[in-house]
Amino acid sequence: MERQTTLEVRNLNVYFKTAGGNRTQAVRNLSFQVGSGELLGIVGESGCGKSVSSLAIMGLLEFPAIAEADKICLMGTDISKNSREEMRKLRGSELSMIFQEPMTSLNPLFTIGAQLSDTIALHQECGKAEAKRRAVEMLEKVGIPRAEAVYKSYPNELSGGMRQRVMIAIALANSPKLLIADEPTTALDVTIQAQILELMRDLIQDSNTAILFITHDLGVIAEMADRVLVMYAGSIVEEADVMTLFHNCAHPYTQGLLDSTIKVHEIHDELRCIEGVVPSLRDMPSGCAFHPRCPYAQEDCRSQRPELRKTAEGHAVACLHPLRGRWNHD
């Protein structure tokens, strides 16, 4: 089935202004698209520009961060040149977001009900009583028991998992076209994590919402995503559907990430990891940003920056010497 494109991003660049008028680049020429009902995973280590990119799409970046893009099309309309007010109207209705930290993402001084019904009343232009009715309905939909009572309670009376359910309810309250979930389960313990993921999967199955799912947990990606973008140092290094990524990845960084995961059925003497750390924005290596950490790096990797190239249908990689054929994950 041909999916309608919900979001198309072309050449998104994010810079941070530093003292002295210089700027460092946090996200470089990010281009991707996501269709309605599709779940696109974005993976990478901390500091790869995942969250910054999502905040840029939401129009939530704050000074000193600046975003520039050739276009960011939401349902065919370019929103990259939108005014602040136009972006504000889109947020919460067409675009919405779930954040990593459920414990601090809700305002401690307002009831759950107030925080959920204000976004409903704002975007659905309904009265208070109607907003409340829809809010309670939404709380029930995200699996909160005693929704009426929870509606009147404060965030400090709820557990982390419950708060994240509330955040999901807020994000989905106005049936957005695009939902960005920025590590929504990272702060939760494993059993709650599974419940939240299941809930998200159920909710999106019923709707045509496109989802950008940001995480560094490949297990979550395997379970949730249709397609995956692997980001490193502000750029996409590999893009593939989830099966290809796990069974036939082409970028050494993706391979490193896959090797770093723990497999239950294997006995590990020591946990594997990718040597070194993500380079700082001020100190980007020349050529391929990954070459200092790459076990396969060759001379040309130090001088040439690889472009994202399509290697097969739905599979693209930014590597001068991709792994395909030389290495197979199976």
Next chain:
Amino acid sequence: MGKYMRRRLLQVIPVLLIVTVVVFFMVHLSGDPTSMMLPQDATQEARENLREALGLNRPLHVQYWIFIKGLFQGDFGISHKYNAPALPIVLERIPASLELCAVSIVLSVVIAIPLGVWAARAHGTPFDSLVNALAVLGQAMPSFWIGIMLILLLGVKWTLLPVSGRGSMAQLIMPSVTLAIGTSAQIIPLVRSSMLEIVHEDYIRTARSKGLSERTVIYRHAFKNALVPVITMVALQIPALFGGALITETIFAWPGLGQLMVTGVTNHDMAIVQACILMITFITIVVNLCADMLYCLIDPRIRM
């Protein structure tokens, strides 16, 4: 919340008792009141007689016991200067103090909160620096200097306002402005810094991600969170303005508690000083209780 308030109310009793001890002994150990009541050349015998009559020759703990017993009967002692019971004299001054305190607190909150919020929103701009500089200036200027400058300019040079006394609205302006300048200068940096801290909280980002207007985000979601430290600060300032506006009240001949206390001290009028301090203590406790109740109303996490 009811349980919490009951507990807080019960805590008032020991606090008041401790204050009576401190006040009583400080006043009684600070000198002989008969030196002020009798002429310089009075004989030693006359002095002894007066001390005997006032009960000052008895042991201190006995005097304290008599003082406490009197308090429970509403007897704060006799003011030797006014030759009348101290309590009514003190109570008579309360409306004046209350008026000055209320007007200057309202004024300083009205000045400080918008300036603090705007400075935080304009963080790093010249406006922010200007507000900061004004706050530092306001804190650095002593109230007696502000008072005198106001009198010189508005009272003497331009004769716009009366320079002293109480009775009309015009007479209230200069003393309350004098107090409000110092107080708002202390509240502004607090509002600014707590707003700056709160606008970077995750829940503010959530509020923005819901598409709420910047106005709602700042004035509803952020400001309510910034209020708790501001209430603490204002609650601290109220007793300070109520009884502690000694200098301002003296400069403007404002017949308030502060002025009464200053004259009480200079005349060694023990009953007046004790009654004033106990009154101010009582008001401090009441204001703190009100502040606690306000915290409870604002922040559900305190309602435990």
